[in-house]
Amino acid sequence: MELFSPISGTIMPILAEGKLDEMTQKFGLSFPKFLAQVLIFVAVYAILKKFAFGPILAMLEQRRQRIADGEAKLEKIAKDLADAELNAKAVLDKANEDATRLIKEAGDSAKSLTEKRQQEAIHEANQILAKARESSTLEHEQLMSQLKREFGRMVTEATSRVTGKVLNSDDQSRINQETSAQVSL
Amino acid sequence: MSANFGPPLAMELLSAIFPTSPVLANVSSKATELFHGSSILEFLTNSVLVALLVLGIVLWFSRKATKNMTLIPHKAQNFFEFIVEFLYGQLVGIIGEKQAKLAFPLIGTLFIYILVSNWFGLIPGVGTIGVGDAVGPFMVGEVHDPLLRPPTADLNATLALSISAFLVWFYLTIKELGFMGFLSHTFGAKGGLKGFMGFVVAIVFLFVGVIEVVSIILRPMTLSVRLYGNIFAGESVLHTLGALLDKAGFPWSFLGSVLIPFPFYFMELLVGLLQAIVFTLLCSVYIQLSTTHDEHHEEEGHH
Numbered sequence: 031m032e033l034f035s036p037i038s039g040t041i042m043p044i045l046a047e048g049k050l051d052e053m054t055q056k057f058g059l060s061f062p063k064f065l066a067q068v069l070i071f072v073a074v075y076a077i078l079k080k081f082a083f084g085p086i087l088a089m090l091e092q093r094r095q096r097i098a099d100g101e102a103k104l105e106k107i108a109k110d111l112a113d114a115e116l117n118a119k120a121v122l123d124k125a126n127e128d129a130t131r132l133i134k135e136a137g138d139s140a141k142s143l144t145e146k147r148q149q150e151a152i153h154e155a156n157q158i159l160a161k162a163r164e165s166s167t168l169e170h171e172q173l174m175s176q177l178k179r180e181f182g183r184m185v186t187e188a189t190s191r192v193t194g195k196v197l198n199s200d201d202q203s204r205i206n207q208e209t210s211a212q213v214s215l
Numbered sequence: 216m217s218a219n220f221g222p223p224l225a226m227e228l229l230s231a232i233f234p235t236s237p238v239l240a241n242v243s244s245k246a247t248e249l250f251h252g253s254s255i256l257e258f259l260t261n262s263v264l265v266a267l268l269v270l271g272i273v274l275w276f277s278r279k280a281t282k283n284m285t286l287i288p289h290k291a292q293n294f295f296e297f298i299v300e301f302l303y304g305q306l307v308g309i310i311g312e313k314q315a316k317l318a319f320p321l322i323g324t325l326f327i328y329i330l331v332s333n334w335f336g337l338i339p340g341v342g343t344i345g346v347g348d349a350v351g352p353f354m355v356g357e358v359h360d361p362l363l364r365p366p367t368a369d370l371n372a373t374l375a376l377s378i379s380a381f382l383v384w385f386y387l388t389i390k391e392l393g394f395m396g397f398l399s400h401t402f403g404a405k406g407g408l409k410g411f412m413g414f415v416v417a418i419v420f421l422f423v424g425v426i427e428v429v430s431i432i433l434r435p436m437t438l439s440v441r442l443y444g445n446i447f448a449g450e451s452v453l454h455t456l457g458a459l460l461d462k463a464g465f466p467w468s469f470l471g472s473v474l475i476p477f478p479f480y481f482m483e484l485l486v487g488l489l490q491a492i493v494f495t496l497l498c499s500v501y502i503q504l505s506t507t508h509d510e511h512h513e514e515e516g517h518h
Contacts (some may be wrong), residue, residue: 058245
C-alpha cells in the first residue's frame with residue numbers, strides 16, 4: 031500500500047469532505063456553468079469543422095492534388111521533350127547518314143561518269159587522231175603521187191627539152207617510173 | 216559609509232516611486248454571474264459572455280475565410296489556411312496521418328478557441344469594466360464584478376475543454392484499440408518475457424497500469440488547472456501592475472496604469488500562445504500514446 035501513498039496522499043485530502051465544497055466555492059464551479067461552457071465549445075467545434083476545417087482541408091488537398099498533377103505533367107512533358115529530342119537526333123543522324131551516302135554515291139557516280147566520259151573522249155580523240163592520220167597519210171600519198179607525177183612530167187619535159195627529142199609514151203613511162211623510184215628513195 | 220546605501224535607503228527610494236505599498240490586485244478567482252439571484256440564468260457568467268463573443272468571432276472569421284474560396288487564396292483564406300495547414304502538419308508529425316484525420320477538428324478547435332480566449336483577455340476593458348463602488352460618474356474605485364472575463368480564466372471553461380478532449384481521446388483510443396486492446400495496452404506486460412520473469416514483469420506492469428489509470432483520470436484536472444492558473448495569474452499580474460500607482464493621484468495613476476503593464480502585455484501574448492500550444496500538444500501526445508500499437512501486437516498482426 032506504500033506504493034499508492036503518493037496518490038492517496040494527494041487526492042484523498044482534496045476529496046475529503048468539505049475540501050471539495052471549498053474548492054467548488056472558491057473557483058465558482060457549478061454544473062450549469064460547466065455545461066454552458068461545454069455547449070459553447072461544442073458550438074465552436076461544429077462551426078470550425080463545418081465552415082473552416084472541412085473546406086480548407088479540402089482546398090489544401092485540391093491544391094496539393096493540382097500541384098502533384100502539375101508536377102506529373104511537367105515530368106511527362108520533360109520526358110516527351112527528351113524523347114522528341116532523341117527522335118529528332120535519330121532522324122537527323124539518319125538524314126545525315128543518308129545524305130553522306132547519297133553524296134558518296136553521287137560522287138562515285140560522277141567519278142564513274144567522268145571516267146566514262148573521259149574514256150569516251152579519249153577514244154573519240156584517238157579515233158579522230160587515227161582518222162586524221164589516215165586522212166593525212168592518204169593526202170600525203172595523194173600529194174606524193176601527184177608530186178611524183180608532176181615531177182615525172184617535169185623530168186620528162188626537161189629531158190625532152192634537153193634532148194630535143196620528142197619522147198614517146200614508153201620513154202615517158204620509163205622516165206616517170208625511174209623518177210618516182212628515185213623520189214621515193 | 217556603505218551603511219547609508221543599505222535597505223532603509225532602498226525602501227525610501229521605493230516608497231518615493233510608489234507612494235503606496237504594492238499589493239496583489241483583488242482579481243476574483245471565479246467568474247461572476249451577470250444576473251445575481253436568478254437561478255435560470257445562473258449559467259450566464261462574464262466568462263460565458265466572452266465565450267459567446269469568441270464563438271461569434273470564430274464564426275465570423277471562419278465564414279469570411281471560407282467564403283468564395285479559390286485556388287489562389289484571398290487574404291483571410293490565406294491566413295486561415297496557414298493556421299490550419301500548420302496545425303495539421305504538426306499534428307500529423309505527432310500522431311500520424313490516420314489519427315490526425317480523426318483528431319484534427321478537436322485539436323484545431325482547442326488551439327484556436329484557447330488562443331482567441333487567452334488573447335481576448337488582453338483587450339483593454341476585459342476585467343476592468345464592470346460594477347464596483349462608485350467614486351464618480353462612470354468611475355468605480357475597484358471593479359468587483361467585471362463585465363468581461365476570458366473563458367480560460369474560469370475553471371468551468373477549462374474543465375469543459377479538458378473533459379471534452381478527454382472524451383474524444385477515449386473515443387479515439389477505443390476506436391483504434393478496442394476496449395480489450397486498451398486494457399491490454401494499459402496493463403499488459405511488455406518485453407515478451409516468459410516463465411517466472413514474465414510473471415514478475417506482468418505483476419509490475421499491472422501496478423504500472425494502475426498508476427497509468429490514475430494519471431489518465433487526473434489528466435483533465437491537470438490540463439484545466441494548468442491553463443486556468445496561467446491565464447488567471449496573467450490577469451492578476453496585469454491588474455496589479457496597472458493599479459500600482461492608483462493612489463498616487465492624477466496623472467501618475469493614469470500613466471502608471473498604461474505604461475507599467477505595457478511590457479507585460481507582450482509577455483502575456485506569449486503566455487497565451489504558449490498555453491494554447493501546451494494544451495493542444497499534450498492532448499495530441501495523449502492520443503499518440505494510447506493509439507500506438509505495441510510492437511508485438513503489430514508483429515502478430517503481420518503474421
